[in-house]
Amino acid sequence: MDMKVKQKKLNKKEKYTVQTRDLGWEPTYQSKDKIFPYVEYEGIKIHDWDKWEDPFRLSMDSYWKYQAEKERKYYAILDSFAQTNGHLNLTSARYLSAIKIFQQAITPGEYAAHKGFARAGREFPGAGTQVACQMQSIDEIRHAQTQVHGVSNYNKYYNGFHDFTQQRDRIWYTSLARSFFDDATSAGPFEFMIAIGFSFEYVLTNLLFVPFMSGAAYNGDIASVTFGFSAQSDEARHMTLGLECIKFMLEQDPDNLPIVQGWIDKWFWRGIRLLSLVGSMMDYMLPKKVMSWKEAWQIYGVENGGALFNDLARYGIRPPKGWEDADKAMDHVSHQLMLGLHQWNFGTSFHTDVPTEEEMDWLSAKYPDTFDKYYRPRWNFMKEQAEKGKPFKNMGLPKLCQVCQSPGLYTEPDDPTMLCHRETVFENEKYQFCSDHCMDIFNNEPEKYVQAYLPMNQLFQAPLYGDLNAWMDWVSLRDGVDNGDYELSEDKKNFDKWRNDVKSNSVD
Amino acid sequence: MSYELTIEPTGQVIEVEDGQTILDAALRAGVYLPHACGHGLCATCKVQVVDGEVDHGEASSFALMDFEREEDQCLTCCATLESDITIEADIEEDPDSENLVVQDFSGVISRMEDLTPTIKGIWIKLDDVNPMHFQAGQYVNVNFSNGIGSRAFSIASAPLHANEIELNIRIVPGGQATTYVHEKMRVGDELTFSGPYGRFFVKKSAQVPVVFMAGGSGLSSPRSMILDLLNEGFELPITLIYGQRSQEELYYHDEFLALAKQYSNFHYVPTLSDEPEVSSWQGEKGYVHEAAKRHFNNDFRDHKAYLCGPPLMIDASITALMQGRLFERDIYMEKFISAADAQQVRSPLFKSI
Numbered sequence: 031m032d033m034k035v036k037q038k039k040l041n042k043k044e045k046y047t048v049q050t051r052d053l054g055w056e057p058t059y060q061s062k063d064k065i066f067p068y069v070e071y072e073g074i075k076i077h078d079w080d081k082w083e084d085p086f087r088l089s090m091d092s093y094w095k096y097q098a099e100k101e102r103k104y105y106a107i108l109d110s111f112a113q114t115n116g117h118l119n120l121t122s123a124r125y126l127s128a129i130k131i132f133q134q135a136i137t138p139g140e141y142a143a144h145k146g147f148a149r150a151g152r153e154f155p156g157a158g159t160q161v162a163c164q165m166q167s168i169d170e171i172r173h174a175q176t177q178v179h180g181v182s183n184y185n186k187y188y189n190g191f192h193d194f195t196q197q198r199d200r201i202w203y204t205s206l207a208r209s210f211f212d213d214a215t216s217a218g219p220f221e222f223m224i225a226i227g228f229s230f231e232y233v234l235t236n237l238l239f240v241p242f243m244s245g246a247a248y249n250g251d252i253a254s255v256t257f258g259f260s261a262q263s264d265e266a267r268h269m270t271l272g273l274e275c276i277k278f279m280l281e282q283d284p285d286n287l288p289i290v291q292g293w294i295d296k297w298f299w300r301g302i303r304l305l306s307l308v309g310s311m312m313d314y315m316l317p318k319k320v321m322s323w324k325e326a327w328q329i330y331g332v333e334n335g336g337a338l339f340n341d342l343a344r345y346g347i348r349p350p351k352g353w354e355d356a357d358k359a360m361d362h363v364s365h366q367l368m369l370g371l372h373q374w375n376f377g378t379s380f381h382t383d384v385p386t387e388e389e390m391d392w393l394s395a396k397y398p399d400t401f402d403k404y405y406r407p408r409w410n411f412m413k414e415q416a417e418k419g420k421p422f423k424n425m426g427l428p429k430l431c432q433v434c435q436s437p438g439l440y441t442e443p444d445d446p447t448m449l450c451h452r453e454t455v456f457e458n459e460k461y462q463f464c465s466d467h468c469m470d471i472f473n474n475e476p477e478k479y480v481q482a483y484l485p486m487n488q489l490f491q492a493p494l495y496g497d498l499n500a501w502m503d504w505v506s507l508r509d510g511v512d513n514g515d516y517e518l519s520e521d522k523k524n525f526d527k528w529r530n531d532v533k534s535n536s537v538d
Numbered sequence: 539m540s541y542e543l544t545i546e547p548t549g550q551v552i553e554v555e556d557g558q559t560i561l562d563a564a565l566r567a568g569v570y571l572p573h574a575c576g577h578g579l580c581a582t583c584k585v586q587v588v589d590g591e592v593d594h595g596e597a598s599s600f601a602l603m604d605f606e607r608e609e610d611q612c613l614t615c616c617a618t619l620e621s622d623i624t625i626e627a628d629i630e631e632d633p634d635s636e637n638l639v640v641q642d643f644s645g646v647i648s649r650m651e652d653l654t655p656t657i658k659g660i661w662i663k664l665d666d667v668n669p670m671h672f673q674a675g676q677y678v679n680v681n682f683s684n685g686i687g688s689r690a691f692s693i694a695s696a697p698l699h700a701n702e703i704e705l706n707i708r709i710v711p712g713g714q715a716t717t718y719v720h721e722k723m724r725v726g727d728e729l730t731f732s733g734p735y736g737r738f739f740v741k742k743s744a745q746v747p748v749v750f751m752a753g754g755s756g757l758s759s760p761r762s763m764i765l766d767l768l769n770e771g772f773e774l775p776i777t778l779i780y781g782q783r784s785q786e787e788l789y790y791h792d793e794f795l796a797l798a799k800q801y802s803n804f805h806y807v808p809t810l811s812d813e814p815e816v817s818s819w820q821g822e823k824g825y826v827h828e829a830a831k832r833h834f835n836n837d838f839r840d841h842k843a844y845l846c847g848p849p850l851m852i853d854a855s856i857t858a859l860m861q862g863r864l865f866e867r868d869i870y871m872e873k874f875i876s877a878a879d880a881q882q883v884r885s886p887l888f889k890s891i
Contacts, residue, residue: 043628043630087628095603095605096603096606099603099604099605100600100603103599103600104600259579259598259599259600259601260600262575262579262580262600262601263579263580263581263598263600263601265580266574266575266580266581266582269574269886270574270582270886273886273887277865277887281863281865284863334885337884337885338885338887340885341884341885341887341888342887343857344856344857344860344861345860345861346861
C-alpha cells in the first residue's frame with residue numbers, strides 16, 4: 031500500500047540555511063576577487079567560508095518584527111517619562127554629567143559602528159556573515175537614534191546637550207571614543223570585527239553597559255534604563271558574532287594566530303583606555319553610586335574576561351599584552367582622569383565637582399590602598415583653593431597621546447607619583463604617548479596614526495590662534511552655562527527650584 | 539512535584555523540579571542548550587514550546603516580545619513548568635544517534651574479575667527475553683539498595699553482546715556504591731538498572747579516521763566503541779592513546795595488543811605517567827596528550843577525537859588537539875555537568891567542550 035511519507039521537520043539551522051542560501055550565489059560576470067577586494071590585504075587566510083557558522087539564526091522577517099515591537103515599547107515608556115516630568119525623579123541633576131558624556135562620546139560611537147558593520151557586511155564573502163553584519167548595522171543605528179531620543183527629554187531642561195555631533199569631533203575628551211572608532215572603521219574588515227565585535231562587544235561591553243545601566247537605575251533615569259533593556263537583547267547577538275569571527279580566523283589557518291593576537295593586544299588596550307571615562311563616571315559622577323570602577327573591573331574584566339582568555343588559550347592566544355598594566359591602573363585611572371576633567375572643567379560640556387566628604391569616604395573604602403594616600407589630598411587642595419575664591423584651573427595644555435588621544439595625565443604602571451610619558455620620532459616629527467602600549471600601537475602602523483586628528487591641537491591653529499573664547503565658540507560651549515562646577519550651575523539652580531515647586535505652593 | 543520535559547529535535551526526556559528553570563534542568567542533565575545572560579535579558583536561550591504550559595518568570599519584555607509569547611516561545615533561563623512540556627530547541631539532530639528509549643532492566647552478576655588493584659570488572663547477564671540494545675559509548679544507571687541510590691557507569695563491552703554487559707568500576711575512597719561493588723557484591727547477585735543514557739557515541743556517518751584518548755577508569759566507553767567499530771568492519775584508521783600511571787594499572791593491555799596485531803587499521807599507543815625508572819616498560823612515557831602529540835606529530839586534522847578520563851586529562855587533551863588543529867566540532871566527550879560546573883564562570887566561546 032502506498033502511504034504518504036511524513037515530511038521530516040527542519041530544525042532551526044536547516045530552516046535558516048534554506049531561507050538564506052540564495053544570498054550566496056556564485057558570481058559569473060565578475061571575479062570574486064573584484065567583488066571582495068579588501069578581504070585579503072590584512073593577511074588573514076581563509077580557506078573555506080562555509081565553515082563560518084551562523085551564530086544567531088534570525089531571518090530578516092522576524093528581525094523586523096522583533097525590532098518593531100522593541101521600538102513601540104521603548105517609545106511608549108519614553109513618552110510617559112516626558113509626560114510625567116520624569117527628569118524630576120532623578121537623584122540629582124548632577125547625575126546628568128554622566129549622560130552628557132555618554133551622549134557626546136558613546137552615542138556617536140554607535141553610529142560609527144553602524145557605518146562600520148554596513149561596510150563589513152559588504153566586504154565579507156559568505157552569506158551568513160553578510161546577513162549578521164547587516165543586522166548589526168541596523169541595530170547600531172537604532173541604538174544611536176534611541177539614545178538621542180532618550181536624551182532629548184533632558185535637553186529640553188538642562189544645558190550641555192545641545193551640540194553633541196559637533197562636540198564629538200571638536201571637544202577634547204570625546205576624542206577618546208572618536209579616535210577609537212575612527213581607528214576601527216578605517217581598519218580592514220577582519221580587524222574591524224576584532225575591534226568592535228570582539229574587543230568592544232565582548233571584552234568591554236559589560237564594563238560599559240552594566241555600570242551605565244545600573245547607574246541609570248540607581249539614579250532614577252528610567253529613560254536610559256529602558257534603552258538599556260532594549261539594547262541588551264541585541265548585544266547577545268553582537269557578542270556571538272564577534273566570538274564566531276575570532277574562532278573562524280583562528281581555525282582557518284595557523285598563520286592567522288599572530289595577526290589576531292596583535293589585534294587583541296591593540297584593541298584591548300584601546301578599549302580599556304576609552305573606558306577610563308566610564309570609570310570616572312562611576313566613581314565620581316553618579317550621586318547614588320553602584321559599585322566602584324575597580325569592583326566592576328574585578329567582576330566583568332577579571333572574572334568574565336579571564337574565563338574567555340582561558341578558553342582562547344586553547345588556540346594559542348594569550349591574554350592581551352596590556353592586561354597586567356590595566357589591572358595595576360584600576361586603583362588610579364578613575365581618580366587621575368577625574369582630577370583632569372575637574373581642573374579643565376572650563377572646557378567640558380558637563381559639570382564636575384570636588385567630591386563631598388561622604389563621597390570621599392566611600393572612595394577611600396573602595397580604594398583603601400590609594401585614595402587617601404594619593405587622591406584625597408589633591409581633592410582637599412582643590413576644595414581649599416575654591417573656598418579661598420581661587421579655584422584651581424589648569425590653563426596649560428597637556429600633551430595628547432597620538433593613539434588614544436587622552437591627555438598625558440596617567441602615571442607609570444609601577445609609580446603613581448610619576449607621570450607616564452613616551453615619545454618617538456617618525457619622519458622628523460615628534461609624537462607623544464600615554465603609555466608603552468599606545469606607543470607600540472603607533473610603531474606598528476606609524477603611517478596610519480600620523481594622520482590622527484587631535485582636536486585640542488586646533489586651538490593653536492587658524493582660525494583660533496590660541497584664543498580660548500574663540501575655541502569655546504568653535505566647540506559650542508557656552509561659558510558659565512554648559513561648563514564649570516555643578517554647585518554653581520544653572521542646572522542645579524533649576525533642578526532644585528523645579529523639585530521644590532513639585533512639593534510646595536510658593537508663588538514667587 | 540516535578541514535570542517531564544521533552545527536548546526536540548533530539549527527543550531527550552528529562553525531569554524538571556518544581557520551580558526549576560528549563561535551562562537549569564537541561565544543563566544538570568548534561569543537555570547543552572544555548573544561553574548567555576542567565577536572567578532573561580539577552581534572549582539567547584529562546585525556544586519554541588510545542589506542547590504544554592510554562593510560566594515566563596522574569597523574562598524581560600524586550601527579550602521575549604508579546605508576539606513571541608503568543609507564539610508560545612519562552613526563555614529557558616527563566617521559564618518554569620506548569621505541566622509536562624515539549625520544547626523545540628536550536629540544537630542539531632544527530633544522524634548517528636539511534637535515539638534509543640531509556641528502559642528498566644534486571645540481570646544477574648555472571649562474572650567478576652579484578653582488572654587492576656582498584657578496578658573491578660563485573661558482567662551482568664540479562665534476561666534473554668529483554669536484552670538491552672545500546673550504542674557503544676553509552677552508560678547505565680545502576681540501582682543500589684540500602685538507600686545508596688543509583689550511580690552511572692559506562693558500558694565497557696560492545697553492543698554485539700546485548701544479553702550480557704560489562705562494567706568496569708573503580709573503587710572511590712569513601713564512595714558507598716563503589717565500595718559495595720568491591721567488597722560485598724558477589725556472582726549470582728541480582729541487579730536492576732536503567733539505560734541506555736548519554737550522547738557519547740562514534741559519529742560513524744562522518745567517515746573519517748578516529749582517535750580515542752582514554753585514561754584512568756575512562757577506558758570503558760572507548761573500549762566499547764573500538765570493539766564495535768572493528769566488529770563492524772570500519773576500515774579507516776582507529777588510534778587509541780591509552781594512559782595509566784603504571785603497568786599494573788594498564789588493564790586490557792594484552793587485549794589491545796592482540797587487536798592491533800589482528801587489525802592493521804587499529805593503532806594502539808599505551809603510555810605510562812608514573813612508571814618506576816627501572817622497569818620492563820618499553821613503550822611511551824608521559825601523559826596521554828603528550829603521547830598523542832608525538833604519535834600524530836602535532837597534526838590532528840581530518841580526524842574525530844573521543845575523550846574519556848579524568849578532567850585534567852580531558853582539559854590537556856582538548857588543548858593538545860586544538861593546537862594540532864582539530865577543533866570543537868570534531869571533539870567529543872561524555873559530559874557529566876555537576877551543580878558546581880553550572881555555577882562556574884564560563885565564557886561562551888565553546889559550547890560542547
